[in-house]
Amino acid sequence: MGQSLIWYLKEFARIEWIKKFLFAKTAPLVTPSYFRGFPEPTGKICQNALFCMMVCPAPGAIEVVHDEDGWIPRIHKGHCIRCGFCVEACPNGILKSGRILETKEREGTSLLFSFRIAIDLELCTGCGNCCTACPVNKVIDAQMGAGGHSSNDEVIMRVQEGDIVVIHEDKCTGCKTCEVSCPTGAIRIARILEGYQQPVQEESQ
């Protein structure tokens, strides 16, 4: 009896066990580099395309501001949810977070923006302000007059016989200048965002 008790004590009082009991710690936890953190600048130059602000789902998380070095997106911690959409949407790759940019490159994924122009014909007076205000129209037809009339078929929209006609919706860049210039609030621009992946090239046999 006495002997077996001593045996048990000896068995359980192993130095390694006592050390482990007193000093064991899980290995220091480091955040792996591939975890998505708050987006950080890569140092490339921001073109103020604002795709990051357009795609961000969190209120007040990102803002593109102008400082002495030019435009730069600023991420607000406490608002940003680290989703990484801004990193993915930026056409110039000026933000980075985890391995989003590498994955995007490897998989050939991107986010496509397109815009729909909706005009409420009940409200539209056919004044043509939107057509003359549109910066894309200005480049295509510099001669466009105040009434929004144009003989150029390449413009986004023009006034024909008193009515507004949208011809090339696909050229719209979503600047919404037309919305601001419309006196009756008849024109609205909707942004459409879709995920896209480049088709894999078939291996030649």
Add this chain to the structure above:
Amino acid sequence: MTILQRIKNKVRARSIHVAYVDVGSCNGCDIEVLACLAPRYDIEQYGIFVHNNPREADVLLVIGAYTPGWEEKLAMVWEKIPDPKAAVAIGNCPISGCLFNRRESFVDPPVKKHIPIAAEVPGCPPRPTEILQAILSVRDSVFANWEEEHP
């Protein structure tokens, strides 16, 4: 520094008692706080214990965007905690209201309007390591030498 203060610092650094309160969240942050208890992160190895009783607590973790039901109640919980004490805001919700802070919504963030907050952990949700770091940092900044700084 008196010897008594030194002993208190030593003991306090290894005995932080935590209570948490959810003032209206999506539960994402609650899950991350729960993950701190799991063996992977194991907060007890740092001498941090979760009791969820404000009378025993040193640190209050506040989660959520502060819904109207918590008016008065959160301050009551805060007052029940004996000094020295610190509140830590966990996640975007108590800092900004996160996605709940929309027009016409009822939440009333930030929580620091209602009780004093010693540290904020941004993220939606923040990682358990970040939560741990925040608790350890208030331990060092609020509890060390507390008696000498508050005579």
